[in-house]
Amino acid sequence: MSGPIPTINSLALVMPGQGAITLLTMTDALGKVIATVQVQHVGLRVGNFARLYVADSYRQKGYGRALLGAADKLARHSGNEALSCIVPPSNLQAQAFYRRLGFAVVSVWEDGDLLLSRPVMKEAAPADLSLKP
Numbered sequence: 837m838s839g840p841i842p843t844i845n846s847l848a849l850v851m852p853g854q855g856a857i858t859l860l861t862m863t864d865a866l867g868k869v870i871a872t873v874q875v876q877h878v879g880l881r882v883g884n885f886a887r888l889y890v891a892d893s894y895r896q897k898g899y900g901r902a903l904l905g906a907a908d909k910l911a912r913h914s915g916n917e918a919l920s921c922i923v924p925p926s927n928l929q930a931q932a933f934y935r936r937l938g939f940a941v942v943s944v945w946e947d948g949d950l951l952l953s954r955p956v957m958k959e960a961a962p963a964d965l966s967l968k969p
């Protein structure tokens with residue numbers, strides 16, 4: 837991306853039956869939301885994230901990696917040692933993306949959903965926000 841680096845905003849929510857969830861949104865210079873992810877502490881020192889989404893025209897430019905970098909930092913600051921997510925077996929693109937970011941399959945649910953995980957990063961790399969033109 838050329839131009840200003842997008843902003844990452846954080847909103848803590850308490851969802852009935854789900855406990856505390858932090859919604860991270862990434863906005864462009866005009867305040868338009870271009871990417872989102874939800875992060876949750878699930879216990880056993882594992883932070884889980886869900887609903888990672890980057891708007892179509894912003895894909896393959898580093899935004900997904902940058903937002904996961906922020907999710908990673910949040911999980912680490914909450915005392916987690918690993919970050920995990922669930923991916924349906926049909927979502928091959930997301931699986932390729934997560935593999936590229938160092939996630940590995942740790943288990944397969946009965947319905948075929950994949951549980952992916954990676955250790956949290958030791959420190960947030962400034963490179964997290966290096967976006968492609």
Ligand SMILES: CC(C)(COP(=O)(O)OP(=O)(O)OC[C@H]1O[C@@H](n2cnc3c(N)ncnc32)[C@H](O)[C@@H]1OP(=O)(O)O)[C@@H](O)C(=O)NCCC(=O)NCCS
Pocket residue numbers: 887888889890891894895896897898899900901902922923924927928929930932933934936937
């Ligand atoms: C999956 C998704 C979040 C990726 O976001 P993105 O911003 O395009 O990803 P990035 O540009 O940060 O890519 C990071 C790395 O993953 C790679 N990557 C991204 N999408 C990929 C794909 N579909 N196939 C293979 N590699 C991919 C990139 O090439 C990049 O690799 P690099 O380190 O060699 O440069 C985005 O495609 C999306 O929102 N998909 C629809 C929603 C979805 O499926 N979410 C996951 C729910 S489980």
